[in-house]
Amino acid sequence: MKIDLAVLNRQFELYQKEYESAAIKVLRSGWYILGPELEQFENEFKTYIGCEYSVGLNSGLDALTLAVKALGIKAGDEVIVPANTYIATVLSITENGATPIFVEPDIYYNIDAENIERVITAKTKAIMTVHLYGQAAQMDKITQIANKYNLYLLEDCAQSHGAHFDKKMTGSFGDIGCFSFYPTKNLGAFGDSGAIVTDNEKLYKRIKMMRNYGSRIKYHNELEGVNSRLDEVQAALLRVKLEHIKELESERKKIANIYLEEIRNDNIKLPMTRSKSEHVYHQFVIRTEKRDKFKCFLEDKGIKTVIHYPIPPHLSECYRYLGHKKGEYPIAENYADTVLSLPIFNGMTDNEITYIIDTINGYKG
Numbered sequence: 001m002k003i004d005l006a007v008l009n010r011q012f013e014l015y016q017k018e019y020e021s022a023a024i025k026v027l028r029s030g031w032y033i034l035g036p037e038l039e040q041f042e043n044e045f046k047t048y049i050g051c052e053y054s055v056g057l058n059s060g061l062d063a064l065t066l067a068v069k070a071l072g073i074k075a076g077d078e079v080i081v082p083a084n085t086y087i088a089t090v091l092s093i094t095e096n097g098a099t100p101i102f103v104e105p106d107i108y109y110n111i112d113a114e115n116i117e118r119v120i121t122a123k124t125k126a127i128m129t130v131h132l133y134g135q136a137a138q139m140d141k142i143t144q145i146a147n148k149y150n151l152y153l154l155e156d157c158a159q160s161h162g163a164h165f166d167k168k169m170t171g172s173f174g175d176i177g178c179f180s181f182y183p184t185k186n187l188g189a190f191g192d193s194g195a196i197v198t199d200n201e202k203l204y205k206r207i208k209m210m211r212n213y214g215s216r217i218k219y220h221n222e223l224e225g226v227n228s229r230l231d232e233v234q235a236a237l238l239r240v241k242l243e244h245i246k247e248l249e250s251e252r253k254k255i256a257n258i259y260l261e262e263i264r265n266d267n268i269k270l271p272m273t274r275s276k277s278e279h280v281y282h283q284f285v286i287r288t289e290k291r292d293k294f295k296c297f298l299e300d301k302g303i304k305t306v307i308h309y310p311i312p313p314h315l316s317e318c319y320r321y322l323g324h325k326k327g328e329y330p331i332a333e334n335y336a337d338t339v340l341s342l343p344i345f346n347g348m349t350d351n352e353i354t355y356i357i358d359t360i361n362g363y364k365g
């Protein structure tokens with residue numbers, strides 16, 4: 001049997017007719033950018049998250065970068081960020097000239113809230129939290145720290161669509177919540193796109209201007225903006241998927257729960273969920289000491305896995321200038337050496353799930 005990490009045509013086939021008619025409707029309409037589909041998607045998405053405003057953008061990275069920029073964070077400012085995250089989170093900080101201050105992850109792979117306060121300085125402007133792999137970070141504690149020190153709170157929700165912390169949706173805790181709709185994400189489009197959500201009208205208006213060359217009225221450019229628009233075809237397709245997000249989410253949870261119940265191998269550490277932190281399993285990430293050997297073992301059996309992520313941002317070549325050393329964030333570095341994401345995607349068959357479990361349970365270490 002051959003199983004990829006994510007087989008995206010399966011999730012398309014689940015609602016194929018709806019996607020096709022939504023796309024054809026836009027193609028026939030003659031209106032392709034900043035039109036009615038985007039407006040309706042933004043309305044539906046902000047309602048889903050539980051925020052006042054939403055702005056559709058070109059990508060998750062744009063959502064993060066424009067969020068940092070809209071808050072006026074710039075060179076000389078510091079932003080606290082987990083050491084264990086995708087590089088995009090950190091790029092949004094450095095793209096604005098600010099300095100990322102890394103904090104080690106906890107056992108749930110999210111920023112360890114216990115370690116945030118001690119890195120706060122006079123230059124700290126914001127905490128950028130990430131709900132990694134689909135599990136909400138410890139938002140009660142993180143929100144409390146942001147309030148206590150009067151810091152902005154940003155949320156990278158690129159992996160956490162639909163995940164709650166204590167019954168409140170990720171993306172609705174901070175000043176701005178940032179989402180990616182990259183095709184593999186839990187709410188994935190069929191191309192690039194992203195969005196921000198916020199309750200702050202000023203930030204909403206600013207980001208809405210920024211995405212369209214800094215103008216509210218055509219050719220009246222108030223800000224130095226960018227081109228970061230979520231097109232009508234993607235918006236129409238996202239509206240279809242958003243309607244089915246609950247079903248898609250339960251399917252991922254169902255697969256994850258079968259893994260959690262049935263994978264039995266002393267060499268493999270299964271993911272854990274913090275009480276109050278919902279996990280929507282964007283990735284199902286295990287840890288094992290001889291990770292590369294285990295990965296090859298699975299590959300030989302036809303099971304494709306991916307490492308999220310093999311090099312932590314502080315050791316990435318592009319950030320050599322930040323001057324971080326190997327050993328500086330040992331927990332994040334250990335995760336980079338031991339984590340492995342197993343296949344989990346909508347439309348996975350029972351046979352595939354069973355085959356993966358049996359193969360893993362037969363691994364001798």
Ligand SMILES: *Cc1c(COP(=O)(O)O)cnc(C)c1O
Nearest residue numbers: 059060061086088089158180182
């Ligand atoms: C995917 C992802 C992003 C970037 O989203 P794009 O749409 O690919 O730009 C940012 N942060 C995290 C944690 C992600 O997983």
